[in-house]
Amino acid sequence: MTLASLVGARRSALAQRLSHYLRLTSDEMDAIDALEHGDRRLPAGATLIDQDGPVDMLYVVQHGWLHSSLRLPSGGRQILRFHYAGDLIGTSSIAWSQAAATLTAVSDCIVSAVPKPALGELFATQRRVGGLLFAVSAAENVAMADRLTSIGRMDSIQRLATLLLDITARLRVTAGGVVDTIELPLTQADLGDALGLTKVHVNRTFREMEARGMIARHGRRLTILHEAELKAFTGFVDRYETVATEWLPAAAA
């Protein structure tokens, strides 16, 4: 038992996330909390990690959201995914000592640093948690595959609709309860970089979706009007709702 657990201090967002999938013992939660070595506050727009720069840390998102992106030789940019509270990010530093992607804060954020060896220790000492992290990583892989499919095989309306559904689904987890209106801190240029479109065409797509009554916008506030229809239309599946855990061994004594 750590002091944190005795005094009931707030758990790491990672521990909260993982306990959503699996009932963790307090030893396991303590071990996850103990990964973190210091918080870092990021204003919206700040860069946490820069592509091709050296990295020896991972981070846990505690609050706010970020995105990871790749810069192209030709000058373009592709936004790869968005990261929310409870996500373990910068995992490319696990496989290499150079960052594969750039991490940028979308909103004001708080992230906690995790040294790589601490994660190694977690795999060694907590029998189940490593497996659970692997499962979450597999789920993220599938979510990325969905994005790939969206960009490779759908038109601009479906692409944008899928992304908006994805963002609202993820934001709801932290917001709690039913939310159908979200505050989007992304520019249309950002959305274009995420969708493989130009900002001009993102704008036209927004207006077309409004004209069809799919969404409503007021400034940066965006409302999805017919969510069920939109999900059917795009074939959207929330990959983060559940993760199977029955295959994991029992927790260590």
Next chain:
Amino acid sequence: MTLASLVGARRSALAQRLSHYLRLTSDEMDAIDALEHGDRRLPAGATLIDQDGPVDMLYVVQHGWLHSSLRLPSGGRQILRFHYAGDLIGTSSIAWSQAAATLTAVSDCIVSAVPKPALGELFATQRRVGGLLFAVSAAENVAMADRLTSIGRMDSIQRLATLLLDITARLRVTAGGVVDTIELPLTQADLGDALGLTKVHVNRTFREMEARGMIARHGRRLTILHEAELKAFTGFVDRYETVATEWLPAAAA
């Protein structure tokens, strides 16, 4: 020590792959070999797992290659990635009990079945191997991000070039030595589904690349003529060459 290791029987392709990244103890290799419960032989074109079908197994590719794909409500198909000897596939079954994607044999294949609980046991008993699998999964994530960027932000020539470079790089690992000519068992329709293009346009792109002297084709045999230039042109990076392991704990005694 298992019998297999005593008599020097062939190691699982997964053990071979992992020992490329990290010097494994014979205990660790035995544990990895012990994951596998029976081989399965697949002719080219056969389906190993069908999207939305039930799954309770993972597979290790021992020989040949496969691809995973998603079918769209609209009838289209997106090929997500190719899997080669040493890959652990069907990992979406780790996170759910339904398959997220379809797995299809590209060439004649041999795969070994791995029950999910066996993998859980591996995470519990082999301190380092779980972490290594997590690192490999992180690398796969980045490779997928590269594909996403390719499809989202590149024109057809760059997309096709990137894919061809990727395939030759991966095939070389098993072929061993320098190979600049590969036998492509993929149809142009397959390539289109992988690249987010139509088969017609894949054909035109091939011919354009030939005309520019980038590649040569004779039937299904394909030669990359100026690999270095092509890599610079596309910004291709082989994400599987190395995986950092210095952060892993020491092997169990």
Next chain:
DNA sequence: CGCGTAGTTGAAGGACTTCAACACGTGTGG
């Protein structure tokens, strides 16, 4: 030899891009 699959080509059309201009809101310095 004929049939099916894969590859190839042309012509027309459409989705998205590019370029360019303007509108709007916000913050900052004169």
Next chain:
DNA sequence: CCACACGTGTTGAAGTCCTTCAACTACGCG
């Protein structure tokens, strides 16, 4: 306090890349 700059959003017109449709060729296999 207003002028101005700047980032973001919006719109039009022209152009490009890729798709669609349709036909035809080449190849392998019964």
